[in-house]
Amino acid sequence: MIRATIKIVLDGKPMANGKHAVYLRILKNRKQKKISLGLYCLKTHFDNEAFTKHHPSYQTENEILLNLKSRALKIIRAFKINGQDFTLNEFEDEFRGIKKNQNIKxxxxxxxxxxxxxxxxxxxxxxxxxxxxxxxxxxxxxxxxxxxxxxxxxxxxxxxxxxxxxxxxxxxxxxxxxxxxxxxxxxxxxxxxxxxxxxxxxxxxLKIEANKIALTLEEYKRIKSVDLVKKPHLLEAYNYFLFSVYTRGMNFQDMMHLKWSNIRNGRIYYTRSKTKGKINLEIIPPVQKILDYYKAQNRPTEYVFPILLHTDLSPKQIAYRKQKVLSRYNSKLKEIAKLASVDKRLSSYVARHSFATILKMKGASIEKISEMMGHTDVSITAAYLKEFADEDLDIENRIFIDL
Known part of the structure; x- marks a missing residue:
């Protein structure tokens, strides 16, 4: 049941000229709001929600007060008829004619x-x-x-x-x-x-079942050893996929923004785009081999991978470039899967999931990897990562050196 009362009142504090502002006060659920009406008078010229005869133009302004109070009561009545509860701010918007338009398409x-x-x-x-x-x-x-x-x-x-x-x-x-x-x-x-x-x-x-796709150890080995001699156009996707696996499942967004300046003293330092968590990981030999390949290209940009080709791209250009390259990357991964006789829908996300799954299969602590790439909330993944020293994760990550 909506209970609200309306009353015309004077502000208790006079202005510099000795007059008081006239307000419409609404009281609802023991809370009140005063709405200024743009009218003013001396305290002695106001009584019982109306101007007295001593107030200039009292008849005209009393008629204004009656109309304003009537409008307020109609608004409350409309809310009640529609069975719609309302806040004091919403009442004020209605009263002032600031109508929220639900007729917008x-x-x-x-x-x-x-x-x-x-x-x-x-x-x-x-x-x-x-x-x-x-x-x-x-x-x-x-x-x-x-x-x-x-x-x-x-x-x-x-x-x-x-x-x-x-x-x-x-x-x-x-x-x-x-x-x-x-x-x-x-x-x-x-x-x-x-x-x-x-x-x-x-x-x-709407209960959502996890839809993780990850490579088994055997499938990973087949992907890693796939022969691309006759398929050189797939080498870029191959390198991106393995680099992601080797670097704890680095996602495509972070690979795209990875700069040579992120690489120092045999380690990669970067901030995850999704969680803003700081990552510090050792460069194992397979990662170094991929980095050397792209370093030898001697491209005139600060980025490691040829995804963003210029440093002065606008956010819109970066987004279009990401979409274009990622689409091409995922398409080529499907070709690689077919060549390697892996009957799974390979994508950039599979690299992230495979990292965690393979480590688990090789006996790494569940607490350390936390099955992180399967979490729907990446902040949980980041929270797990923070609990373990970078050196500990480096030791687990070295598993990939001899696979």
Missing amino acids: VIDFFKEIIEEMTRAGRISNAKAYNDTKNSLIKFKGKHFVFKDVTPAFLEKYEVFLRENGNKNGGIAFRMREFRAIFNKARKRKIIPKEPYPFEDYKISK
């Missing part, structure tokens, strides 16, 4: 956010949002608005996604993207905070 707002991400160089995020946007268009068209999105709407969207072959993981991904858009609209005060359909529709109910 969801797809239009999606496009606005996608454009912002694209300009900021967040191409992967923009693509993910665009895919969700297109999915919603197929489900409901282009013209539905935020107020149409209810828990029932989300349940039906989930059914639509299942009918189109999506499993829990894919559905949860789409729902998280949709929820993020909803939250952005609320944060920007484009729509009110309530109602909030994702309070009743729980994305957490």
Whole structure:
């Protein structure tokens, strides 16, 4: 039950000219908010929520007060009729005419956010949002608005996604993207905070099974010894994959930004792009061999790998370059897997997972590797890493020298 009271009051503190500001006070759940009405008077000219006859233009201004109080009561009544709870700030926005427009089309707002991400160089995020946007268009068209999105709407969207072959993981991904858009609209005060359909529709109910793909020790050896004499175009992908495995599963983003200045005194020092954790690892001989290969290319850039070809690229150019090279890299890894008779969908992530899995198979402590590449939350992985000395991890990492 929504309980709120409205009253016209004077501010207790007079201004320099001796007059007091007139406020509309709303009291709700033992909390109050005073909204200035732009009217002022002497304390002796105000009584019982109205100006006395001694106040100049008291009749006109009393009529204004009645209209303002009436508007406030209508707003509260509208909230009650709609069964919609409200905050004091939301009441003030309604009272002042700062109306949150739930009639804004969801797809239009999606496009606005996608454009912002694209300009900021967040191409992967923009693509993910665009895919969700297109999915919603197929489900409901282009013209539905935020107020149409209810828990029932989300349940039906989930059914639509299942009918189109999506499993829990894919559905949860789409729902998280949709929820993020909803939250952005609320944060920007484009729509009110309530109602909030994702309070009743729980994305957490979509249990996601881990979908780790990792090479066995035997598969790893086949990849490592694959003959590329007749397939020189695959050498780049081969080097990237092995380098990732050898360097504790360094991800593609970090490899892309790795600079020669990160390499000192036989070690690699870098900051992980996802967790911002500091990594300090020994350069084992197989890693040195790959580094020597790229050093010999004598390219005029500070980057180790020929992924970013210039140092003055904009964020957008970097994002496009990453997407282009990563796509090519993953495509070539599938060719390598076929040549090596490995029946797994090889990708850059498989290198990260294989690092942890192979160490486990070779008897490394689970506490040390923490099966980290299988965690969905990379911050957990970083937390485990911090518990062990770099030297300890170096010892485990040397396993790859003689494989």
